[in-house]
Amino acid sequence: MKQLHKPHSLSHRRDEEMPSGQPYSPKSLKHPRNLPRSINYLLREQRLLFILVGILIGSTFFILQPTLSRLSTSEPHSFIPGSFPTGVTHYDQVSRGNSMSYGLGGKAGRVPVGISGRRLRIVVTGGAGFVGSHLVDKLIARGNDVIVIDNFFTGRKENLVHLFGNPRFELIRHDVVEPILLEVDQIYHLACPASPVHYKYNPVKTIKTNVMGTLNMLGLAKRIGARFLLTSTSEVYGDPLEHPQKETYWGNVNPIGERSCYDEGKRTAETLTMDYHRGAGVEVRIARIFNTYGPRMCLDDGRVVSNFVAQAIRKQPMTVYGDGKQTRSFQYVSDLVNGLVALMDGEHVGPFNLGNPGEFTMLELAEVVKETIDPSATIEYRANTADDPHMRKPDISKAKELLNWEPKVSLREGLPLMVNDFRNRILNEDEGKGMK
Template identity: 55%
Template sequence: MTNKKPILGRKRILITGGAGFLGSHLSERLLGDGHDVLCVDNFFTGTKDNILHLLDNPHFEHMRHDVTFPLYVEVDEIYNLACPASPIHYQFDPVQTTKTSVHGAINMLGLAKRVKAKIMQASTSEVYGDPAVHPQTEDYCGNVNPIGIRSCYDEGKRCAETLFYDYFRQHNLRIKVARIFNTYGPRMHPNDGRVVSNFIVQALRGEPISVYGDGQQTRSFCYVDDMVEAFVRLMNTPDDFTGPVNVGNPDEFTIRELAEKVIALTGSKSKIVNKPLPSDDPKQRQPDIALARTKLGWSPTIALDQGLPKTVAYFDNLLKKDP
């Protein structure tokens, strides 16, 4: 991989959760930009398969480590992506999920403070809960159930944001906070229970497609390349801009529309089957990205009809290798 930047412009960049879906794509991007990347992951949901193609790059290093324990390395920037992000995974061990968000944030903020690194927190649209405001703007405080089955993730991420802003105010730390909306693309975990991967895997296997509720709840789907571009732009904004900033695709689709698109794209004979709606499942999710457009000069460029075929191709290849 050729470097686009001279060696003097090279940064040492830590990505926690670096072997995950988003982390592996971000690693690839930052290496392509000419930086040294340290990928840290405990491989709970991340997989070495996601980074195999990077292991021969002399500017890439990976370390098995759990962010709930302190980490002592020398870096210039930190992207804190570590945390299971799908309900199936984060509800498997909810206490550990909260620890990953909260203790992980404390440990990474402490590292950033020690080495004077700039740090970005991968927050989530889940901080808005089941929103009473639509679309969601960054000044909306949310409608979150603090004791529900999703709370370990929702409240863990909200607490992480609190910690980031307290470190910013108390220690003058250089922080960035991105609130990520639904993202999809190659390297999603096939068993993560998320709607895009679920529908594609079920359609390719010819299984019934599980739509929870009546399928009229809405989501907005951002392709992974667009999301990574937003991360890099956010990290490179002036220090006086911290966010939080919504990053996602504002194009809104019902879950049933997505199921129908996947069936058409795969040529599957799968039938749509309605199942009970899970507890605290948001009815609407759509980002207002006016702030991202203004401050990052960013908006998504890859529509669902462009990104979905690439994602289907990835899963088709994966299932052929390991049906």
């Protein structure tokens, strides 16, 4: 019975506290807020003092921050290789006249090694191949850390064995068609079979290497902020209707021919490279390589210089396809390597033709090989291959002007160096006859 009277007594007490004629409401017990009451509260609790102090501290920070930033960028940065987490890129900034910067949107880029003095970490895909191994030698000699990625389809460990044990050299057996995660400053993307014998052996694999491999390496460059160099080819010009070929020439390529897995694959790789540059701000460089020769070329790989040299050493007839009046331009490998490094360290995207403008017909090349190896060597004519270009000669005026580069080694100077290497490998039977 006592519990029945308690609610009534509580209700009665609330009725006495409320003014007459007004029903009870919990919200009516709260005092209405007004401006004078809030000001009094701030003054009484010293909240206003804390607000003013906070405003003062914030204003001081935003005023001094730009000055501190300018002071910090003028001091040299300390660098410890491999100390940056994934996705973080270290940039050395150098004032060049009008504060020139690399890349898009005013982003600061890396400074060439000769300027910054900082040891770079560089990855070379296809670094166990002919050109790649010579490039690795030059980068190691400059004091850089080099990581070679190669699946050894055409590359050879023998090309790099002299670097085994060097603390600045690493070798990874990997196919660039599959992604890979690394922390590097520069990427030289050379991975792709370059001779007709090799890229025709598995054309689907060739175009996958050109497309998927380039996509993977560009994706890596985007994630880690590395500069990317694509080694394209003079084959993007196809069977040219312009002679000599300038970088502005769009080419005359058969998109469904036997060579298109390589020709169109490289053209697609150039497209991807420029799309990553324009769309994602990746620092890129494009080199279009013309015929190159030198030590460490694959024996019997179908390229004319290696074919002639190997055949002459073996006392076999030199094979000339067609009438032998097709023209090519031949550069020694050291000239190409110097051009690639100049392009990577420079400020221009390209594309750049890298080749020797000295032009030879196939019969003229055969005569030079005979003079160098065996004057009694003979020539054997065969039917020409499909889509074989009739003319190939680079216009290198752009590289001369913007890269300060041009080839130095003539064919008669460079060919004996290649002959010595081929003679040792053939006579010692260090490798097989290649793929037919």
